[in-house]
Amino acid sequence: MSLFSLLWANLLRKPTRTSLTFVSLAIAFVLFTLLQAISDAFSGGVSLAGMDRIVIDSKYSMTDNLPLAYVQRIRALDEVDQVTNMSWFGGYYREPRNSFATYPVDPESYFDVFREQGISADTLARFRSVRVSAVASEALAAQYGWQPGDTIPIVQDIFPQASGSWSWQFELAGTFQYAGGELLLIHYDYFNEAVVGWGKDQVGWLVGRVADPREVDAAIRTIDGMFENSSDPTRSTTEDEYRRQFASQLGDIGAISGMILMAVFFTILLLTGNTASQAFAERVPELAAMKTLGFPDGSVAALVLAEALALCLGGATAGIAIAWLLEPGLEANLGGMIGSFGMSWGSALQALGLAALLGLLIGAYPALSAKRLTIVDALRER
Amino acid sequence: MRELIRCTNVCKDYARGAERVSVLRNVDLSVRDGTFTALMGPSGSGKTTLLNLIGGLDSPTSGEIEVDGLRLDSVNAGNLARWRARSVGFVFQFYNLLPVLNAQRNVELPLLLTGLSRSERRKNAGLALEIVGLGDRGKHKPGELSGGQQQRVAIARALVSDPCLLVCDEPTGDLDRATADEILTLLQTLHWELGKTIVMVTHDPRAADRAEHTLHMDKGRLVSSASGTAEAVA
Numbered sequence: 101m102s103l104f105s106l107l108w109a110n111l112l113r114k115p116t117r118t119s120l121t122f123v124s125l126a127i128a129f130v131l132f133t134l135l136q137a138i139s140d141a142f143s144g145g146v147s148l149a150g151m152d153r154i155v156i157d158s159k160y161s162m163t164d165n166l167p168l169a170y171v172q173r174i175r176a177l178d179e180v181d182q183v184t185n186m187s188w189f190g191g192y193y194r195e196p197r198n199s200f201a202t203y204p205v206d207p208e209s210y211f212d213v214f215r216e217q218g219i220s221a222d223t224l225a226r227f228r229s230v231r232v233s234a235v236a237s238e239a240l241a242a243q244y245g246w247q248p249g250d251t252i253p254i255v256q257d258i259f260p261q262a263s264g265s266w267s268w269q270f271e272l273a274g275t276f277q278y279a280g281g282e283l284l285l286i287h288y289d290y291f292n293e294a295v296v297g298w299g300k301d302q303v304g305w306l307v308g309r310v311a312d313p314r315e316v317d318a319a320i321r322t323i324d325g326m327f328e329n330s331s332d333p334t335r336s337t338t339e340d341e342y343r344r345q346f347a348s349q350l351g352d353i354g355a356i357s358g359m360i361l362m363a364v365f366f367t368i369l370l371l372t373g374n375t376a377s378q379a380f381a382e383r384v385p386e387l388a389a390m391k392t393l394g395f396p397d398g399s400v401a402a403l404v405l406a407e408a409l410a411l412c413l414g415g416a417t418a419g420i421a422i423a424w425l426l427e428p429g430l431e432a433n434l435g436g437m438i439g440s441f442g443m444s445w446g447s448a449l450q451a452l453g454l455a456a457l458l459g460l461l462i463g464a465y466p467a468l469s470a471k472r473l474t475i476v477d478a479l480r481e482r
Numbered sequence: 483m484r485e486l487i488r489c490t491n492v493c494k495d496y497a498r499g500a501e502r503v504s505v506l507r508n509v510d511l512s513v514r515d516g517t518f519t520a521l522m523g524p525s526g527s528g529k530t531t532l533l534n535l536i537g538g539l540d541s542p543t544s545g546e547i548e549v550d551g552l553r554l555d556s557v558n559a560g561n562l563a564r565w566r567a568r569s570v571g572f573v574f575q576f577y578n579l580l581p582v583l584n585a586q587r588n589v590e591l592p593l594l595l596t597g598l599s600r601s602e603r604r605k606n607a608g609l610a611l612e613i614v615g616l617g618d619r620g621k622h623k624p625g626e627l628s629g630g631q632q633q634r635v636a637i638a639r640a641l642v643s644d645p646c647l648l649v650c651d652e653p654t655g656d657l658d659r660a661t662a663d664e665i666l667t668l669l670q671t672l673h674w675e676l677g678k679t680i681v682m683v684t685h686d687p688r689a690a691d692r693a694e695h696t697l698h699m700d701k702g703r704l705v706s707s708a709s710g711t712a713e714a715v716a
Contacts, residue, residue: 109582389578394567
């Protein structure tokens with residue numbers, strides 16, 4: 101026997117109570133890990149690949165369009181290496197629940213700007229040459245089992261075609277790599293020709309890649325200055341900042357997550373702390389017996405504290421493991437909406453740190469009481 | 483025989499609210515090594531308090547207590563704990579076994595404080611259980627044993643680190659007569675065959691008869707001694 105086996109035996113003293121506490125801790129840490137990943141996706145999910153990119157949007161609102169002509173004017177600037185235009189398309193595939201991001205883009209320039217989104221030369225050539233073609237992210241194609249050459253019908257709710265139809269048909273040219281999950285890119289020229297009314301010769305926003313990443317601020321000033329007095333002034337930001345602004349439209353995700361987690365962990369602290377105090381009260385004569393046998397006050401206190409720590413760290417480890425198992429499914433469902441969704445080692449370590457803190461808070465009072473326990477009083481109260 | 487326990491002018495007071503209660507009053511006591519002494523007296527006479535002081539579980543308000551050459555009244559709590567682990571075995575009325583551990587592990591528990599290897603600890607615990615006649619019950623948890631068997635496990639736990647002194651507080655108080663007789667016989671055997679010094683608090687005159695010497699306490703004082711080997715001066 102060792103002190104570890106004594107600790108283990110104490111944890112299993114009341115299996116139902118320990119199991120329920122363990123499960124509640126595990127659920128709390130699943131929530132923590134997932135909310136942390138969502139918060140990260142909203143607030144800091146831009147990869148290093150986006151450091152040299154700027155997003156040029158309407159100064160008035162993200163929902164206002166910009167003239168298509170801006171593409172050539174910005175491309176002509178020395179500060180800008182390449183620029184591409186993108187628009188919001190929306191719609192859904194077969195059923196409303198099958199919605200994902202769909203952007204009309206310029207196939208000639210898009211993959212020059214988003215270089216991290218790998219695409220094969222054959223697929224790109226096909227996408228460029230066939231105006232009704234589309235390319236899907238690998239995750240999206242896998243989700244619906246699409247193969248190159250398949251016809252993809254997208255039902256629209258914003259942009260009708262000149263023919264009056266709300267159904268748009270695209271031929272899948274192939275797939276491309278996209279860390280953000282589900283994304284469909286269609287030919288802007290085809291969209292621009294087919295659409296009627298609002299949206300024609302307009303783009304949603306532009307994304308430019310600057311020649312020198314150190315000159316991003318200068319490029320932003322030049323672009324915004326160029327259109328300052330026009331009817332469609334621009335507001336340019338780095339891609340990182342743009343995503344933060346976009347996320348902030350939904351509210352401060354970090355603060356919301358933080359408040360939810362605070363409520364969860366405060367409740368867990370009270371419930372588990374109460375359970376730990378009850379467990380301690382039941383064990384007073386045993387702890388007194390251990391002290392009688394010669395176990396020092398510090399060792400008895402450490403044993404009580406170690407039990408609380410072991411329970412919290414065990415629950416957290418289980419919670420983190422469950423969250424990691426859930427990640428692929430959530431990535432497939434949320435990735436397209438909020439960008440790159442993924443657990444990090446950092447958030448796992450944060451969770452373990454929080455578990456340790458929780459264990460210390462829960463175990464502190466019983467441990468201190470165990471340390472102060474006088475043998476004679478404890479045995480007399482029996 | 484050398485003197486194992488010496489108490490000189492020992493007093494113990496407790497605070498009860500604003501009031502101070504004297505539980506022990508100027509107790510002088512001498513117990514020789516290798517003797518079996520019973521401590522009797524009515525409830526509240528201070529016999530358990532005296533036993534706790536002799537076992538190093540409590541400290542006196544004044545006076546000197548020396549056991550096996552160590553002045554218990556002047557050592558700190560840490561050293562006192564180490565001394566208890568090495569020198570004293572305790573047997574209580576309600577056994578005070580850890581219910582989550584089986585008999586073997588309960589007996590092994592005090593050996594965690596020694597430098598013995600795991601296999602040595604296991605071997606010694608098994609031997610102690612054999613001595614008390616429970617060699618085949620090592621895997622049983624306290625809840626699966628009778629009261630008498632639990633008290634035997636407690637005695638094995640008290641013995642396992644080979645202390646020079648066993649202090650027993652009403653060891654038969656929770657047992658029926660037949661089982662109590664078995665436990666008292668076991669204590670006598672330990673005294674006779676292993677030469678253990680035993681100090682036992684009891685209410686039961688039949689239990690006290692098993693001891694070599696009987697001391698009587700009343701109102702915090704030692705009032706009589708039934709033998710010259712254990713000397714008490716009130």
